[in-house]
Amino acid sequence: MNRRTFLTAASAAALSAGGGCTGSRYDFELLNVSYDPTRELYRRMNRLFAEHYAAQTGKRVRVRQSHGGSGSQARSVIDGIPADVVTLAMWADINNIRSKKLIADNWESRLPNNALPYYSTIVFTVRKGNPHGIEQWTDLVDKPGVKIITANPKTGGGAKLNLLGAWLAVRHGGGSVGDARKFITEMYRRVPVLDTGARGATVTFARKNIGDVHLTWENEAWLEKRELKDEIEIVYPKVSIRAEPHVALVDANADRKGTRAPAEEYLRFLYTNAAQELIAETFFRPGNPDVATRHAGRFPPIDLIRATAPSSGLGGWDKIQSDFFSEGGLFDQIYQSAR
Structure with a gap:
């Protein structure tokens, strides 16, 4: 990505969902509602996950993205945007969604490291x-x-x-x-x-x-x-x-859409070695200590x-x-x- 491409993309207020889908080409389509600086990370992560899921299940999955200020994104989920997963900047933003009964009370305990794949x-x-x-x-x-x-x-x-x-x-x-x-x-x-x-x-x-x-x-x-x-x-x-940007399944939406299985696998995938390597490459600090050690030179x-x-x-x-x-x-x- 050259400078012009990055800055143009960065200034586009609508870089939210990443385009449409015919539906017939995919067995599942997920929506990850995230915060502003993760656009590049999840653009690459979603491709990796689609390959992983196809190899594991034979099913085709597409992950779409929505980005913005973390607090605003949480409110958009509460107001009805059909997120299957949220990967937000603040614990309080996810907990705010939980308080509206869209996310299960035990959301932190369902994933490793209290649902924190990186910091x-x-x-x-x-x-x-x-x-x-x-x-x-x-x-x-x-x-x-x-x-x-x-x-x-x-x-x-x-x-x-x-x-x-x-x-x-x-x-x-x-x-x-x-x-x-x-x-x-x-x-x-x-x-x-x-x-x-x-x-x-x-x-x-x-x-x-x-x-x-x-x-x-x-x-x-x-x-x-x-x-x-x-x-x-x-x-x-x-x-x-x-x-500490946490991640969570939006239970109410995933159950309504029938996407719980791929959405849960998507979140588990964030902890795999391949995903943790990508997290480090894009200058987020990986939660996996072995991967963190290999990339220690990136992080003063x-x-x-x-x-x-x-x-x-x-x-x-x-x-x-x-x-x-x-x-x-x-x-x-x-x-x-x-x-």
Whole structure:
């Protein structure tokens, strides 16, 4: 994929379902509703799975995709988009679908590693030469005049992680809750535009050339680097948030459509060696330790903090969602004052 192709695809708001299907050519058609930065991963994964499923069962399966901000995608499933599986950025987004009785209560325990086939983190991309000298989270507000690109945490999972990553970095460095609040208030004062999802923010930074530093998923940073080559640099802060995008079967839809068997196999396939190798190749961090070891050179060392770790003081995801991202929550409060 050349730069023009990537940026054109990235800016197309409708890159959601991936085209139609005659129906007669396939025994099953699945819909995977995912978050923004997984387009390239699942485009390749779906081909691998179709070959695997045909060899295993003799059946032809096609997997279609829908992409967008993770929170928006969860709401679309609740509102009726017929997802067979969801592969979303945030545990809370899948649990929100579960709360509407579309996903079984035991969804985490049905797959290895609590339904987490890979993990990721948030890093920075900066312009060539890193003119503002951005190295750590503190530099985002300590360096004068820096404009920051991030998406809207009300709609995007990666954007939630950006905010929480900044919060945790301040607290990890010994700052108080008040210091963390002050930091993210100033951080959002430097954000010129809030896109709805991670890929939109990538386009804003890479194609529209807006901003000095982009807070983004690790794999998204490497996509930018590959497409823009020497025009940008990737900065790994010493500490960042551990991103854990879970996956789940949407039981109500799969049972209604008669696709439970291939949908369950699709999710199990994500843990196979072939799938884990592809996960590493596309700069997501594989859950399989052997595959992770083979690809260790792709992933610079970084201290990753779980937002839900007891030491964070934030509580579980339900509390984090309520405290930070609900109507009138902390983001609404600081964004009002940041403006």
